[in-house]
Amino acid sequence: xxxxxxxxxxxxxxxxxxxxxxxxxxxxxxxxxxxxxxxxxxxxxxxxxxxxxxxxxxxxxxxxxxxxxxxxxxxxxxxxxxxxxxxxxxxxxxxxxxxxxxxxxxxxxxxxxxxxxxxxxxxxxxxxxxxxxxxxxxxxxxxxxxxxxxxxxxxxxxxxxxxxxxxxxxxxxxxxxxxxxxxxxxxxxxxxxxxxxxxxxxxxxxxxxxxxxxxxxxxxxxxxxxxxxxxxxxxxxxxxxxxxxxxxxxxxxxxxxxxxxxxxxxxxxxxxxxxxxxxxxxxxxxxxxxxxxxxxxxxxxxxxxxxxxxxxxxxxxxxxxxxxxxxxxxxxxxxxxxxxxxxxxxxxxxxxxxxxxxxxxxxxxxxxxxxxxxxxxxxxxxxxxxxxxxxxxxxxxxxxxxxxxxxxxxxxxxxxxxxxxxxxxxxxx
Amino acid sequence: xxxxxxxxxxxxxxxxxxxxxxxxxxxxxxxxxxxxxxxxxxxxxxxxxxxxxxxxxxxxxxxxxxxxxxxxxxxxxxxxxxxxxxxxxxxxxxxxxxxxxxxxxxxxxxxxxxxxxxxxxxxxxxxxx
Numbered sequence: 001x002x003x004x005x006x007x008x009x010x011x012x013x014x015x016x017x018x019x020x021x022x023x024x025x026x027x028x029x030x031x032x033x034x035x036x037x038x039x040x041x042x043x044x045x046x047x048x049x050x051x052x053x054x055x056x057x058x059x060x061x062x063x064x065x066x067x068x069x070x071x072x073x074x075x076x077x078x079x080x081x082x083x084x085x086x087x088x089x090x091x092x093x094x095x096x097x098x099x100x101x102x103x104x105x106x107x108x109x110x111x112x113x114x115x116x117x118x119x120x121x122x123x124x125x126x127x128x129x130x131x132x133x134x135x136x137x138x139x140x141x142x143x144x145x146x147x148x149x150x151x152x153x154x155x156x157x158x159x160x161x162x163x164x165x166x167x168x169x170x171x172x173x174x175x176x177x178x179x180x181x182x183x184x185x186x187x188x189x190x191x192x193x194x195x196x197x198x199x200x201x202x203x204x205x206x207x208x209x210x211x212x213x214x215x216x217x218x219x220x221x222x223x224x225x226x227x228x229x230x231x232x233x234x235x236x237x238x239x240x241x242x243x244x245x246x247x248x249x250x251x252x253x254x255x256x257x258x259x260x261x262x263x264x265x266x267x268x269x270x271x272x273x274x275x276x277x278x279x280x281x282x283x284x285x286x287x288x289x290x291x292x293x294x295x296x297x298x299x300x301x302x303x304x305x306x307x308x309x310x311x312x313x314x315x316x317x318x319x320x321x322x323x324x325x326x327x328x329x330x331x332x333x334x335x336x337x338x339x340x341x342x343x344x345x346x347x348x349x350x351x352x353x354x355x356x357x358x359x360x361x362x363x364x365x366x367x368x369x370x371x372x373x374x375x376x377x378x379x380x381x382x383x384x385x386x387x388x389x390x391x392x393x394x395x396x397x398x399x400x401x402x403x404x405x406x407x408x409x410x411x412x413x414x415x416x417x418x419x420x421x422x423x424x425x426x427x428x429x
Numbered sequence: 430x431x432x433x434x435x436x437x438x439x440x441x442x443x444x445x446x447x448x449x450x451x452x453x454x455x456x457x458x459x460x461x462x463x464x465x466x467x468x469x470x471x472x473x474x475x476x477x478x479x480x481x482x483x484x485x486x487x488x489x490x491x492x493x494x495x496x497x498x499x500x501x502x503x504x505x506x507x508x509x510x511x512x513x514x515x516x517x518x519x520x521x522x523x524x525x526x527x528x529x530x531x532x533x534x535x536x537x538x539x540x541x542x543x544x545x546x547x548x549x550x551x552x553x554x555x556x557x558x
Contacts (some may be wrong), residue, residue, distance in 0.1 A: 010443075012440045036443040043447050051556065058556055112523035120522065152438040183435070184504065200433050200502060201529060252437065256528040259521070287438075308521055323523030345449060345458075345509045345544075348525050349486060349551060350517040356552025368449045369509050369544055372553025 007401040009087075009384030011153050012286030012394030013132075020404045021223070027385070027404065034154035040385075046365050046378035046409075057428065066378045067415060070337060070361040071422035073375070077335035077359075079311050080105040083324045086291035087340030088363075089389020089401065092412035093290075093297040096339060097308075099420050102427065106309045106333065109294035110287075110341050112323040117255040118284045119295065119305050120319060121264035128271055129283045131395045136160040138166040138279075140242035143179045145267065146253020147285045151188040153394075156249075156285070162191060172378035177239060182253060183207070196236060202226020204259045206233070207266040213237040214273045241277045248282040286394035288341075289384070289401075293392035328354045338362040339412060344369035363412055380412050387411035430471060432463075432503045434483070434511065434532045442506040449544060450557060458508025459488075461534070462495035467503075471536055480537040481505075483514025483530055489541045492534075503534065509547050547558040 006018040020041055023030035030038040050066035051058045061069075075237055076081050082100045085093050088108055093109075100107035111119065135142065142161045149156040157163055166172040180192035181203075189195040198206050202225070209225040212218070214237050221230050248271055254263040267282060274280040286292050295305040302308045304317035307324075320326055324343065327333050328351035335358055344352055345368065355373040362370050362377045371377050381387035384401035386409060392398050445454035461479055473479065473492045481490055481503075488510050498504050505511040507527075514532065519525055545555035 035440055039444045045448055045450075049452060056554060058554070058558070108523075113525070113527075116523045148438065148533055151440045152443070154440070183499070183502070187496055197499075200435070234523055253528065254522060256436075256526070258526070258529050260521075260522050260524055287442045319494075319523040323455055323519065325517055325523060328518055329517035342449065344548060344553070345512070346507060347512060348515040348517040349513050352551045352553070366447050367556050367558075368447075369548055372545070372548035375458030377556075 003402065003404045006404050007391070007399055008033050008040070009288060009289045009391065009401055010037045010040045012292060013153050013156055013159065013290055014053065014391055014393040014399050015155055015159065016399055021040060022404055025405055025407070036154060040429055043366070047367050047377060050376060050378045053375050061376070063378065063410065066376050067418050068422065069376045070378070070428070071419045073335050073359045073361055074099065074103045074105065075423055075426055077103065077105070078264065079333050080337060081324060081327055081333035082107040082337045082339070083109070083343060084339040084341030085109040085294040086111070086288035088412040089290065089383045089387070089391060090293045090297050091389050092339065092416050093294050094301065095413060095420050097298060097301045099416065099423065100308070101310045102420070102423055104310045104313065106322055106327060108300065108307045108322070108324040109291065109298065111291050111295055111306045111348060112319065113325060114252060114287050114291060115255055115284045116306055116319060116323065117261035118250070118264045120261035121268060125265055125268050128268065128275065128281055129395065130281045131397055132160045132393070135281070136164045137248040138245040139166070139247040140169060140175055141177045141179070141239060141246040143181065143246065143248045144188055145181040145250040147187040147249055147250060147251025148182065148188045149285065152251065152287065153285055156189070177243070179236060179239065194236060194239065196228055196232060199227035201258045203254055203257060203263045204266055207263065207270050209233050211266070211270050211273050214241065214270070214277070229349055240274050243278055246274060246278065246280040247284050248280070250282065251285045283395060288393035292394055292396060293390065295297040295396070296392050296396070320339040325351055334358055336360045338364070338370055339416070340364065342368040342370050344373055344421070363415055365409070377414055379409060380415055381407060381409040383412070389413065430467070430534055432467070432501060432531045432532055432534055433468055434481070435502060435504050435528045436507050436511045437504060437528070439506045442508060449463060452524070454508070455491055455544050457544060458506050459490045459510040460493050460506065461490040462493050462498055462504040464498050464500040464502070465494040467500055471534065473536055478537050478539060478541065479534050480539065482533040484516040486514050488513040489539045491541060503532070509544050513547055538551070
């Protein structure tokens with residue numbers, strides 16, 4: 001059986017043109033997806049049943065036992081951390097927010113360690129963004145800043161920019177210019193019309209220099225700015241002003257370096273400046289397929305996009321205090337529920353030392369680095385493969401992922417709903 | 430020698446990310462991509478092991494020459510090896526300095542640990558079924 005128009009649950013591109021060939025309830029071939037998506041669809045090695053850590057060994061347990069364990073853990077904790085959420089569907093994220101509020105815990109998603117700083121900047125100066133379709137059809141200039149789509153979002157270039165057709169462009173490949181700004185000469189830099197190589201930590205200065213040039217103050221610019229020559233900066237500013245429609249896509253090269261959200265703020269303000277001359281937009285290259293959704297769901301339910309602390313009985317948001325890395329490093333939570341992410345692989349070691357000291361339950365289809373710190377892991381269906389649900393693409397467009405297989409694994413929403421029901425029952429008693 | 434350590438996504442890291450107990454994931458995330466002149470300076474050949482010391486510990490990785498990184502900078506794919514030495518401070522943003530850590534790098538005869546060993550060192554229990 002061939003499933004057409006399946007949605008790839010890997011990165012924020014959420015490509016919706018994937019063909020998946022299924023034989024005897026196994027994926028045997030994947031067409032149209034990139035290497036990242038294909039590997040995810042073909043993924044095996046799932047955990048077979050829930051496991052419980054019993055001293056120095058692992059014991060198989062039932063779903064009922066595992067769900068009861070998780071509910072009790074959250075009820076007993078004074079300030080549990082509910083973290084992850086970018087690798088699951090919106091319906092499960094909703095249950096997560098309700099749970100966090102019920103037990104007065106902290107709910108944070110992986111954006112605090114990816115585009116959280118971008119959201120902080122957007123909260124300061126707004127987000128002049130647009131959908132990917134608008135860029136594909138209209139943009140005659142695309143800038144990738146601190147992002148390397150060939151490795152991280154492999155089909156972004158072919159579906160929306162460098163290699164895509166554009167309705168309002170006669171010959172898109174010839175008429176659309178691509179500029180790459182990075183500290184490394186990445187594969188993406190190799191296919192750019194113009195590559196701007198910045199010295200590490202120099203993004204803020206280069207953005208400021210470009211803003212000055214766009215404002216007509218070129219004479220204030222020194223000969224080089226963070227390793228970039230004035231001539232090149234003027235050339236880039238001229239290309240931007242000459243474009244009919246420009247689009248900036250930025251990655252973690254801006255959010256994880258010094259300056260963090262101030263870099264993004266400066267980039268957004270450059271875009272505002274350019275919009276006085278022509279049309280310009282800016283958007284983040286969101287990583288996980290539904291990390292944008294976790295921001296959406298959290299915002300419409302609590303008013304805040306990530307790092308929400310219910311310990312006061314109301315939603316409280318203070319990045320740097322209520323975000324997962326800070327809470328774990330300061331030992332400020334006494335239990336953790338991890339859903340759809342792997343903090344043990346992606347958090348600094350100090351955070352893991354605290355994870356080792358507190359009870360941890362994880363919902364994840366695969367054994368991962370966090371498994372080692374779990375008291376219980378509950379294997380679940382993979383959204384977009386054996387579970388369906390809503391995910392938000394990197395440009396904020398919600399897309400319903402499809403189920404290409406049927407398995408006995410429960411979805412994240414099913415497991416979380418059962419946990420939540422047990423918790424409500426216990427609190428009513 | 431002192432280097433600036435940058436962490437980031439690679440295709441191989443992404444392909445193996447759902448299979449973190451695999452040798453391929455460990456190999457990719459324990460690779461320290463360096464400029465070939467820096468490797469020459471340290472007397473390193475491709476796949477030689479190096480001890481990388483950061484603000485909160487050390488970890489053994491394998492050096493690999495890459496035309497993408499500048500001298501003085503090293504690139505390590507996202508994962509448990511880089512995070513073994515990354516500090517948890519976030520400067521009140523929630524985000525650690527994943528792309529701006531100063532590290533010391535020196536040749537070593539030790540082998541990189543497995544992902545399981547790294548987790549066990551921090552108090553975890555390996556699951557390898």
